[in-house]
Amino acid sequence: MIDKLIxxxxxxxxxxxxxxxxxxRGLSEREVERISEVIKRKKTLQRGESxxxxxxxxxxxxxxxxxxxxxxxxDQHGNEHIINILLPGELxxxxxxxxxxxxCSAIALETLSYCELPADDLETLCLKIPGxxxxxxxxxxxxxxxDSQQIVRNKRPAEERLAAFLINLSERFHRRGFSSxxxxxxxxxxxxxxxxxxxxxxxxxQLKKFQDQGLITxxxxxxxxxxxxxxxxxxx
Numbered sequence: 012m013i014d015k016l017i018x019x020x021x022x023x024x025x026x027x028x029x030x031x032x033x034x035x036r037g038l039s040e041r042e043v044e045r046i047s048e049v050i051k052r053k054k055t056l057q058r059g060e061s062x063x064x065x066x067x068x069x070x071x072x073x074x075x076x077x078x079x080x081x082x083x084x085x086d087q088h089g090n091e092h093i094i095n096i097l098l099p100g101e102l103x104x105x106x107x108x109x110x111x112x113x114x115c116s117a118i119a120l121e122t123l124s125y126c127e128l129p130a131d132d133l134e135t136l137c138l139k140i141p142g143x144x145x146x147x148x149x150x151x152x153x154x155x156x157x158d159s160q161q162i163v164r165n166k167r168p169a170e171e172r173l174a175a176f177l178i179n180l181s182e183r184f185h186r187r188g189f190s191s192x193x194x195x196x197x198x199x200x201x202x203x204x205x206x207x208x209x210x211x212x213x214x215x216x217q218l219k220k221f222q223d224q225g226l227i228t229x230x231x232x233x234x235x236x237x238x239x240x241x242x243x244x245x246x247x
Contacts, residue, residue: 042140049132055124062103062117062125069107071129072147075099078123079197082106084115093206095157096120096180096197100187102150120197165208167246172207173217174245177227181236193235 053073056062062073062080075097082094082103094115097103107113107130128136137144164175185191198206204214221227226242228235236242 042142045140046128046136046143049129049136051127051129053125053127055122056119057123058119058121060119062119062123063107063113064116065113067107067113069104069111069113069130071127071131071133072102072104073117074102074126074128076124076126079120080117080123081120081198081202082115082117091205093198093202094161095154096206098183098187098197101183105147105151105154108151164246169207169209169213169217170220171246172209173203173214173221174242176203176207177234177236178239178243178246181239191236192239193233195232196234199232 051071056078063070065084077099079099080097080103082097083091084094085091097117103117104113106115111130133147137147164172167175180194180196181191184194196203200214200218201211203209204211207214209217218227218229221242222229226236226238228237
């Protein structure tokens with residue numbers, strides 16, 4: 012009974028430390044409560060477990076509460092391609108809007124917890140809360156923008172790709188209240204190479220080069236950025 016009460020308290024959007032990141036801007040307290048009433052808190056996943064798989068039926072929009080995830084898609088040869096990385100407070104599941112089937116898979120990179128805004132409630136909520144519809148459009152637009160930037164970035168030299176990747180993570184962690192200069196890389200070196208279109212050896216070599224230049228310090232997955240302005244100059 013006590014555990015049930017704790018779950019009921021934790022699932023309320025108004026009590027979540029990520030509410031300003033997951034929810035639309037400018038909502039009234041009543042509108043936040045209305046969304047809270049249909050939000051479902053899902054079970055905790057471990058590294059390698061899936062939030063959904065390519066081809067799964069679309070069940071709703073997901074918000075990561077803790078942990079990180081990767082969006083992946085397999086090609087016709089069964090090779091995995093990492094499309095994006097999701098951090099706490101970020102939403103996913105938009106790839107399921109088209110055809111009501113997910114076009115990629117979402118996999119936990121570490122212990123992860125998340126909430127779900129069920130698909131069955133989306134249309135009704137968007138009609139009652141216009142701000143929610145705007146937020147759906149905003150996130151869809153951001154995904155299109157990210158995809159186009161990634162295509163352009165992956166045609167640039169390895170040094171620029173890796174610098175842009177590190178700055179992108181730094182800025183996103185900062186927006187979520189975490190340190191922008193020290194954090195754990197959510198991907199392995201191999202996964203970073205997959206995401207950036209680089210060989211494993213190239214990723215390791217570029218990280219060492221940045222470290223030798225005094226731009227960063229790398230200790231396994233932990234990274235400290237010492238000179239953000241100089242790192243930005245590498246790809247601007």
